[in-house]
């Protein structure tokens with residue numbers, strides 16, 4: 322690849338990150354990003370004039386043929402020791418630990434981390450209240466120079482909401498945040514990326530891994546990044562660059578919840594065979610800056626009840642940290658049956674409750690983000706190891722739903738995988754694909770599995786007593802938290818995946834969500850603009866619908882559920898009298914905030930989320 326510039330610290334180095342290999346054309350795109358971001362974040366007027374541009378998704382044979390031609394072109398391949406897909410807490414935790422342990426053993430292990438965001442942290446979404454267990458172990462002196470805005474938790478409250486009112490409820494011991502810290506996951510990720518780079522981890526932001534590569538014996542050979550500069554017809558643009566292949570004896574999949582490559586290896590190696598279906602929640606959040614008189618630094622608050630109905634699992638959160646920042650969000654379990662529910666509209670409505678309103682009033686909403694999170698817990702953990710690869714972090718699903726925390730478990734899983742890799746490099750033949758069984762065995766004996774086992778019944782208890790709805794789950798969870806502590810002989814099960822739970826619209830009435838007031842609640846275009854998301858318009862759609870012909874039936878059955886589950890207004894049914902239902906399914910892929918909900922909740926399971934061009938997507942800095 323002639324136009325690749327190999328430089329560390331050379332002229333292509335961005336202010337914060339060194340891109341070891343980067344094409345000149347791609348680097349110029351990266352330098353343009355801060356300008357784009359500034360436009361999205363500063364004046365309100367500009368945010369509100371931003372419009373969706375409706376691009377109809379055309380999955381033509383012509384496109385497929387052109388893409389096949391491109392895929393047949395040769396691409397540069399790089400041999401590395403460890404390839405990690407995803408620079409989140411899991412991927413960076415693994416990378417740092419490999420370098421630390423390799424240094425102790427006097428070994429040189431080349432570790433690369435591929436990240437689809439333009440900068441590490443740009444696609445990170447979390448609460449984030451961090452339990453520092455894994456961080457303390459990985460970087461024992463981290464508190465000497467902590468991530469920006471890191472704030473010790475000062476108090477914990479829990480409220481039950483009804484319209485216009487709130488009632489205090491006790492904070493169950495399992496949720497207690499004593500000794501924890503409120504941060505922005507985007508900032509923590511950025512901080513971890515710096516630590517990784519100090520240890521000579523090669524970090525490649527804007528490199529979206531789009532394909533798993535296999536050896537002839539079926540083991541994983543590595544991954545390839547997607548091609549850059551391909552137009553929506555699958556033709557090469559002026560800035561075309563073929564993706565790169567990275568070959569390694571071991572590839573760690575650290576893509577977070579519902580990772581696109583993780584999904585494909587789970588299917589290929591049948592990794593979910595002996596576990597229950599994974600279930601998910603969708604978390605939607607905003608970061609506000611509020612006036613001094615409203616701000617209580619270090620306060621953690623959780624809510625149950627309103628605005629969610631009794632058949633919808635979820636709860637709100639409000640974390641106050643740093644420089645008068647407030648992270649406010651709602652997590653909605655994606656196993657809700659009512660297709661008229663819109664998690665994003667529920668979130669906008671939630672902020673009208675005085676409990677949230679009194680903190681946010683007079684403040685400014687700075688950022689918006691949405692991301693799915695694993696809720697299946699212990700029962701849904703897939704097999705983690707396969708020849709040449711392993712799943713770490715939320716790619717596998719280690720969120721402790723009772724605590725709404727997965728950062729410490731994600732990071733720890735990466736560290737345990739790292740130890741197994743270094744051990745293999747010390748003792749084994751690393752010229753062939755590695756199967757790091759020690760990772761799975763050791764993780765089962767770590768706090769990660771113990772913690773998840775102890776809370777295994779809490780989330781599925783919300784379905785265990787269907788006649789009681791959410792109240793059954795709340796009572797069971799309270800008993801489990803105070804009395805049983807998970808030491809019971811039974812394990813509740815997650816019977817179905819989230820898509821299969823969606824019921825017919827004929828069983829429900831449409832929900833009339835209130836119009837945004839532009840003070841506390843906002844419309845979707847405004848929210849999307851605040852995520853800073855950008856996708857090059859003229860590229861193949863990264864939301865691949867394998868069942869376009871069934872969308873007419875889907876509309877009859879679910880009355881446009883796709884429009885409501887997406888928190889970014891990507892899916893629409895627009896009027897079209899030529900079609901039997903009078904509605905045409907449209908995908909506005911450029912608005913996608915990479916939450917992965919469509920891949921999970923589409924009742925047809927036809928939508929396949931694929932990585933768009935590297936560097937595209939949200940530009941979050943505080944979420």
Ligand SMILES: Cc1cc2nc3c(=O)[nH]c(=O)nc-3n(C[C@H](O)[C@H](O)[C@H](O)COP(=O)(O)OP(=O)(O)OC[C@H]3O[C@@H](n4cnc5c(N)ncnc54)[C@H](O)[C@@H]3O)c2cc1C
Pocket residue numbers: 406407408409410411412435436437438442444445446447448449450451452506528529530531575576577578580581582603604605606650652691692693694713714715716720725726727728729731932
């Ligand atoms: C709303 C919400 C609130 C939460 N609150 C908390 C909390 O308070 N405390 C807590 O501990 N946890 C919380 N969690 C869970 C926590 O955020 C996750 O458990 C944690 O981020 C998992 O880390 P990870 O590294 O596995 O994945 P992620 O943090 O999701 O990182 C994955 C990275 O991989 C990148 N990536 C994905 N696919 C590719 C690809 N193909 N190529 C290149 N790069 C790729 C992504 O861009 C991302 O940077 C919350 C989650 C949500 C959504």
Ligand code: SF4
Pocket residue numbers: 864886887888889890891892912913914915916917918919920930
């Ligand atoms: S298109 Fe899918 S991944 Fe993108 S924002 Fe909508 S639901 Fe999330």
